[in-house]
Amino acid sequence: xxxPMESDYFPDSGNILVNLGRFVLVxxxxxxxxxxxxxxxxxxxxxxxxxxxxxxxxxxxxGIKSFGVVSLVAFFxxxxxxxxxxxxxxxxxxxxxxxxxxxxxMFREMGPFMAALILAACVGSAMAAELxxxxxxxxxxxxxxMSINPxxxxxxxxxxxxxxxxxxxxxYTNIIGVIGGGAVAYSQLDVEWRVYYDYAVMYLDxxxxxxxxxxxxxxxxxxxGVGCYQGVATRGGAxxxxxxxRRSVVISFLLIIAVGYFITRSFY
Amino acid sequence: xxxxxxxxxxxxxxxxxxxFSLNIEKGSAHTILGPTGSGKTVTLRHIVKLLEPDDGCxxxxxxxxxxxxxxxxxxxxxxxxYLFQSGALIAWMNVADNVALPLREKTKMGEVEISRRVSExxxxxxxxxxxxxxxxxxxxxxRKRAGLARAIVIxxxxxxxxxxxxxxxxIMSRKIDDVIRDLKSVLGVxxxxxxxxxxxxxxxxxxxxMIFEGQIVFDGTVPEFESSENGLIRDxxxxxxxxxxxxx
Numbered sequence: 001x002x003x004p005m006e007s008d009y010f011p012d013s014g015n016i017l018v019n020l021g022r023f024v025l026v027x028x029x030x031x032x033x034x035x036x037x038x039x040x041x042x043x044x045x046x047x048x049x050x051x052x053x054x055x056x057x058x059x060x061x062x063g064i065k066s067f068g069v070v071s072l073v074a075f076f077x078x079x080x081x082x083x084x085x086x087x088x089x090x091x092x093x094x095x096x097x098x099x100x101x102x103x104x105x106m107f108r109e110m111g112p113f114m115a116a117l118i119l120a121a122c123v124g125s126a127m128a129a130e131l132x133x134x135x136x137x138x139x140x141x142x143x144x145x146m147s148i149n150p151x152x153x154x155x156x157x158x159x160x161x162x163x164x165x166x167x168x169x170x171x172y173t174n175i176i177g178v179i180g181g182g183a184v185a186y187s188q189l190d191v192e193w194r195v196y197y198d199y200a201v202m203y204l205d206x207x208x209x210x211x212x213x214x215x216x217x218x219x220x221x222x223x224x225g226v227g228c229y230q231g232v233a234t235r236g237g238a239x240x241x242x243x244x245x246r247r248s249v250v251i252s253f254l255l256i257i258a259v260g261y262f263i264t265r266s267f268y
Numbered sequence: 269x270x271x272x273x274x275x276x277x278x279x280x281x282x283x284x285x286x287x288f289s290l291n292i293e294k295g296s297a298h299t300i301l302g303p304t305g306s307g308k309t310v311t312l313r314h315i316v317k318l319l320e321p322d323d324g325c326x327x328x329x330x331x332x333x334x335x336x337x338x339x340x341x342x343x344x345x346x347x348x349x350y351l352f353q354s355g356a357l358i359a360w361m362n363v364a365d366n367v368a369l370p371l372r373e374k375t376k377m378g379e380v381e382i383s384r385r386v387s388e389x390x391x392x393x394x395x396x397x398x399x400x401x402x403x404x405x406x407x408x409x410x411r412k413r414a415g416l417a418r419a420i421v422i423x424x425x426x427x428x429x430x431x432x433x434x435x436x437x438x439i440m441s442r443k444i445d446d447v448i449r450d451l452k453s454v455l456g457v458x459x460x461x462x463x464x465x466x467x468x469x470x471x472x473x474x475x476x477x478m479i480f481e482g483q484i485v486f487d488g489t490v491p492e493f494e495s496s497e498n499g500l501i502r503d504x505x506x507x508x509x510x511x512x513x514x515x516x
Contacts (some may be wrong), residue, residue: 132361142356142415145316146370146422147342152375 013022034229037151038221040087041228044149044156051157058161062123063169068081070118075172077114086189095189099200102181103174106268107208111174116219119166120252124227127158128248131135131231140181140232150232159224166220174212211267218258218263226252269294269458270315273472275324277310277482286482288324296457297452301504302479308462309353311426311479315460316348317341346374347418349427351458353434356409357403357418363390364399367418374422378463389417392454393447409440413447420451427451429461433468443470466508470494478504504508 047190048055086098131154140150178200185191230248234240270292277285284307286334292298302308314326317333325332328344336344357366358406367386371377377385390396393413403411412432419427432448433441445468452459452472469476469490476493479484480500488491493501 044342128368137354137359138352138356141313141318142350142352142358142418144318145345145348145350146418147345148369148373 009235014022022255023184030229030233034089034225036154036224037123037229037232038159039155040151041159041225044152045234047152048156048160051153054157055161058157059165061126062119062161063165064223066118066122066169069122070115070169070173071176073114074111074176075180075183077110077173078102078106078177079184079266081110081177082181082184083188085242086191089186090189095185096191096195096197098181098185098189098191099178099196100192100199100203102185103178103200103204104208105173106177106181107171108211111177111214112170112212114177115166115170115173116223116256116260118255119162119169120223120227120249120256121218123162123222124252126246127224127227127242128234129241131228134235135232135234136237136240142182155232159221160230162220162224163217167203167216169264170212170216207267209221210234211263218259222255223252224260226255269329270460271327271330272311272314273325273327275321275326277319277322279310284482285314285321286481288479288500290484292458292460292476294368294458295456296474297461297472298477299473299475300460300462300479301464301466302462302515303464303504306479307482308479312350312430312460312462314335315426315428316345316350319493323445335460343494344448347420347423348423349416349424351416351419351427351429351432352410353431355403355415357406357411357414359403359408361403362399363401363406363414363417365419366403366414369418372421385421386417388396389421389438390414390458392451393417393441406464407440409436409444412444414435415497416447420455420457424457426460427460429463431463431465433463433465441468444468449473459477464504466505494511 007199076123081102082098085101086095089095089098089101116181134154140154143150182193182196182200185196186193226232227248230251231242270290272288272290275285276283276287277288282347288307288311290300290311298436300308300311310319314321320334325334328347333344340494357363358369361369364386365382369388370381371382371385371389378389386399387396390398393416395410395413395417396415398406398410402416406414416427428440429448436444447457448461448468449472451457460473461472462466473490475485477495478484478498478501486496486498486501488496496502
């Protein structure tokens, strides 16, 4: 795996315009290298059984360790959605329909979005920090000298684990969000659980579930891909690890929001 | 065996190697000396193609390595063991798993055979009985020896040492020197070492090259190095004289 340093290709210049062009070119090139790394990791998916223990370790990190945070955020997201929508709907005597609104919002947008943001903050950043530390302490170079491809050995299990666990966590987020919404509907809006449930499932169709799952899959690739790339491309000791971690969170957040919009735009 | 021909390399806008030429003989212990930042580690990294020259070429047994990719590169790298400055042990694996890593990934050896081989090389570097220890439980010297065990476990033809004694106390440094000397005599490998530790260089080397600002300023035997009138070499030796008096 080759990750050339910026100035090998585009030496720094005193000219502002030249440096702006350099910045754009460097980022385009780095994005290309990152995408190629992710695509290369897909090629190693058939060999996942050889990295089984690492895959399980990563699935545990992505899924189980994020479980508590995801549960809390999902529950409160559902509660907020229910409360905000319910107050407005009550003005029209339609508060019983709050279940539909919460469910549609969670399955279409908020579930995949919230799960991905939490994973980017908790797990993607941890991937960048872990691989970044390995990069600066020459562990990744040591793998390369041993002819062990770091993409196969380190990146593939992380991306695959994220692609398995992110959709699962998204479905879980949706369900907990709907339950949170129900709790508010029952306690604040006086909507019976049965009524809330009936309206919640009335308009939910397979398309919402599938598009939500597709979003979760794409977000998983973004979070793990950005985290891993920022990690393996880390330079410059502890400071570099800090920069890589911050970048992984910022880039993941931006990509999740932008790509989320385009997926929604494509299907609705 | 390894030949640098007019190699130039720039990193972060700085020319690290300038028209750099060097020949390393098979079976020899060749030390590359030089001050910090002179291009020693960059030289080692070129040998295993972790870096590629901007200009010039590197030949191994007469073959230009620039064309090596994929399987060729994999096969080429199996000829090398590389001891990194920090040891570069994988942090979440114990010593035995670290040493076994190239065997598990690159050979079809069974677990019993791997375990036997791991114990054998750990004994060879004086680390017997540490199989279950994690890297963060090891001292600097032990980490380097464990890294060395991993480097030699697949029986390479060439072992590359990147500052093997840096950061170690003098006693541990001499222990590492002894391990390197023993390995060379037992395994009969070619040793390429970069260091600025003159005691190591004088006691282990058949040949010394001095690198300064990306260029070779001296290439010769240890006695030739000691008697050189080159000002850089005299300064380099003078700076370490109190430490090396009659120890080599």
